[in-house]
Amino acid sequence: MKVKVLLLTVVFLVSSYGLASASTLSNWGPTGISEIPTAEVMSLGVGIGPNIGFYGEESLVRVPxxxxxxxxxxxxxxxxxxxxxxxxxxxxxxxxxxxxEKALLPGLSIGGILDVNNVIGGNTIYLVLSKGIGNLKGHIGMGSGIYEGIFGALEFKLTDNMDLVGFYKSEKVGIALNINILSFLNATVTYHEGLIVQLGLSVSL
Structure with a gap:
């Protein structure tokens, strides 16, 4: 009983502060779509996006x-x-x-990933542009490390709560489906060299 009350309390608090649309984290951490970052930056708040990728008999777990x-x-x-x-x-x-990002101007962001323990083979620096027009939104960027070379994505809004995404990273094409379950909760299913499943929670303060 105490556990149920605690869970309900947590859900209530999260929903109270997370009425704004959830920011989607990329699988590596920065705000983005599946495997790539976008020019969007999270407003005042916090997000978590645990995900697991299945690559043959191996799996990769990331908790941003x-x-x-x-x-x-x-x-x-x-x-x-x-x-x-x-x-x-x-x-x-x-x-x-x-x-x-404005009506006639794409958003532009720069970012980096500091790999102090050489977990992913070194540091990453990237630059990315994002621009939305109607139900479509495009992203294109370039970088080093895990974002080496050119990367990009095209989002198509299927419904108010569902986006279909095609993207290009690491010289390979991927596809993802992002679903906003609640204002603060979303799920993303991706295929890019393997199946990747992410559950994201975002709270605006």
């Missing part, structure tokens, strides 16, 4: 936590459990919105 500072900047950390190790190792990420 991102904090929006409310000044066009977000910071966070992602715990990563590689197939070759049972330990969870952290990487740290930061993203800054340089130009806010």
């Amino acid at each position: 936590v991102t904090l929006g500072l409310g000044i066009g900047m977000e910071i966070g950390a992602t715990g990563i459990s590689l197939p070759s190790s049972s330990e969870i190792s952290p990487v740290f990420h930061l993203k800054l919105n340089v130009i806010e």
Whole structure:
């Protein structure tokens, strides 16, 4: 009984503060879509997006936590459990919105992932542009590390709560379906070299 009351209390508090649309975290941590970051930056609030990828007989677990500072900047950390190790190792990420998206102007953000323990093969720096027109929104960027080379995505809004996404990263094409379950809760199913499932929780303060 106490557990049920506690769960209901948590749901009530989250819904009270999370009435704004949930920010979707990319699987590596920065606000984004599935495997890539976008120019969007989380407003004042916090998000978590645990996900697991299945690649043949191996799996990759990532647990990103991102904090929006409310000044066009977000910071966070992602715990990563590689197939070759049972330990969870952290990487740290930061993203800054340089130009806010407007009617005739795409949004522009720069960011980086600090890989202090060489978990993912070194540090990452990237730049990304995002622009929405009607039910479509496009993203294109370039970077190093896990975002090496050119990456991009095209979102199509199927319904108010569901987006279909095609994207390109690491010289491979992927597809994702993002579903907003509640104002603060979303789920993303991706296929990119393997099946990836993410559940995201975002709370605006």
